[in-house]
Amino acid sequence: MNIPSNLKYTKEHDWLEPLGDGTYKLGITEYAQEALGDIVYVELPEVGDEISAGDTLATVESVKAVSEIAMPFDCEVLETNAELEDEPEKLNVSCYETWIAVLKIYELEEVISAEEYEELIK
Amino acid sequence: MYKKTSLYARHIAAGGKMVEFAGYEMPIQYSSIVKEHNMVRQHCGLFDVSHMGEIAVTGPESAKLVQYLVTVDISEMEPGEVKYTPMCYETGGCVDDVLVYKKKRDFLLVVNASNVEKDFEWIKKNNKFDAEVKNISSEVSQIAIQGPMAEEILLRAIDCDELPQKYYTFIETDIDGSKDCIISRTGYTGEDGFEIYLNNELAPEVWGKLIIAGGEDITPCGLGARDTLRLEAGMPLYGNELSADITPLEAGLDRFVTLDSQDDFLGKDSLIAQSKNGLNRRRCFIELTGKGIGREGNLVFMDDIRVGYLTSGSKSITLDKSIGLAMIKLPYNKIGGALQVNIRNKNVEGVIIRGPFYKRKK
Numbered sequence: 001m002n003i004p005s006n007l008k009y010t011k012e013h014d015w016l017e018p019l020g021d022g023t024y025k026l027g028i029t030e031y032a033q034e035a036l037g038d039i040v041y042v043e044l045p046e047v048g049d050e051i052s053a054g055d056t057l058a059t060v061e062s063v064k065a066v067s068e069i070a071m072p073f074d075c076e077v078l079e080t081n082a083e084l085e086d087e088p089e090k091l092n093v094s095c096y097e098t099w100i101a102v103l104k105i106y107e108l109e110e111v112i113s114a115e116e117y118e119e120l121i122k
Numbered sequence: 123m124y125k126k127t128s129l130y131a132r133h134i135a136a137g138g139k140m141v142e143f144a145g146y147e148m149p150i151q152y153s154s155i156v157k158e159h160n161m162v163r164q165h166c167g168l169f170d171v172s173h174m175g176e177i178a179v180t181g182p183e184s185a186k187l188v189q190y191l192v193t194v195d196i197s198e199m200e201p202g203e204v205k206y207t208p209m210c211y212e213t214g215g216c217v218d219d220v221l222v223y224k225k226k227r228d229f230l231l232v233v234n235a236s237n238v239e240k241d242f243e244w245i246k247k248n249n250k251f252d253a254e255v256k257n258i259s260s261e262v263s264q265i266a267i268q269g270p271m272a273e274e275i276l277l278r279a280i281d282c283d284e285l286p287q288k289y290y291t292f293i294e295t296d297i298d299g300s301k302d303c304i305i306s307r308t309g310y311t312g313e314d315g316f317e318i319y320l321n322n323e324l325a326p327e328v329w330g331k332l333i334i335a336g337g338e339d340i341t342p343c344g345l346g347a348r349d350t351l352r353l354e355a356g357m358p359l360y361g362n363e364l365s366a367d368i369t370p371l372e373a374g375l376d377r378f379v380t381l382d383s384q385d386d387f388l389g390k391d392s393l394i395a396q397s398k399n400g401l402n403r404r405r406c407f408i409e410l411t412g413k414g415i416g417r418e419g420n421l422v423f424m425d426d427i428r429v430g431y432l433t434s435g436s437k438s439i440t441l442d443k444s445i446g447l448a449m450i451k452l453p454y455n456k457i458g459g460a461l462q463v464n465i466r467n468k469n470v471e472g473v474i475i476r477g478p479f480y481k482r483k484k
Contacts, residue, residue, distance in 0.1 A: 037155055038157075040437040040439075041415050041437065041444075043413075043414065043466075061415050061437075062155075066415075
């Protein structure tokens, strides 16, 4: 399974790409998209939303399943990927190129490396 | 430990993603629900539905027993015909929805997997006739081949003289020398297709032959696609659109309830009363115009009045729309009625439309 080494990961199967200044792109991992199956809808947050640790950032729906992406840290939504409104299936097709949101993360907690993530999903 | 169908090894070999359903380990999908769904609409799909139950009703008064159990009039059924029908409690609520196969002498009832034991007990309990009831579910496998290319592929794959030509008819035939197989022109997808009843030993071989004969034009399909296909076709699912608390009239199945027949059946008095007094609620077809996907259990509002709930909801893969079936209070059930479906505490706009969502071109 593809787990790019330049990314960070959450235990909830999200990837984070550091953009500098405490900002990160967030998406879902190959493991997550495969487990979900055909993704048909993504409910995005609003730009400016403040998400507390444990709260839902976005909801990803496949044909059969509804999956909430909960954040393990406090963060603010800087940007959302509006492309997903019309093409949610991009999360299946190219999960590491398709981001869901750009976040300002105040304190990066509960985040693991690519090696640790690989270990987690073994 | 969950039960396995005779095709379990085939599912594993084909990469089926297995889940528990009605006590069986069944494939929810192989590659992708979307791909499987589209294959059935455009070409052909193959389903293992061996978890479904089969109950044989035999004996001199088998017809009397079956008629006492089901809401549709079966008095005019000829051997080789199939009828879909609800089976009701005295209250008018549904025990199950079943297929009745009229054979030369006796009947076969095909029932939902999750209801086999309950139905069998119910039928035995109400057997005050000179008839015998036997649950043969564990001996029978069932394969559904569905889609516009189903007939062509089936003829290529198996050695049988003929196929049933009319929708909702069946033949009893040998398949590859194995006796007592049934092939009916029935299905749960809204497409043309067949359901094949055969013994457990033969099933894996026939499954394999169908896959080979279909080549690029066939794919094995899981329960996921089965559900999205039946929902587009507006077909009820027991436990969602039907239950002990929902009558077939409320579920919009009027044409499968013969209230003016000569014969008595369980639930008839209650259903006549309900028909006379008027319904309080009715199954509606809903399309969401706002963003989001409705799911089973979502509440439905009209101008802040709670008018009902979704019994099923999904993205329609064929129509690329968010659709659902809902139980809506009268008089709010009018076609064209604007409504809101409450999804995760947000109201999403929708409208009541005429069903079904999808109808194949004949």
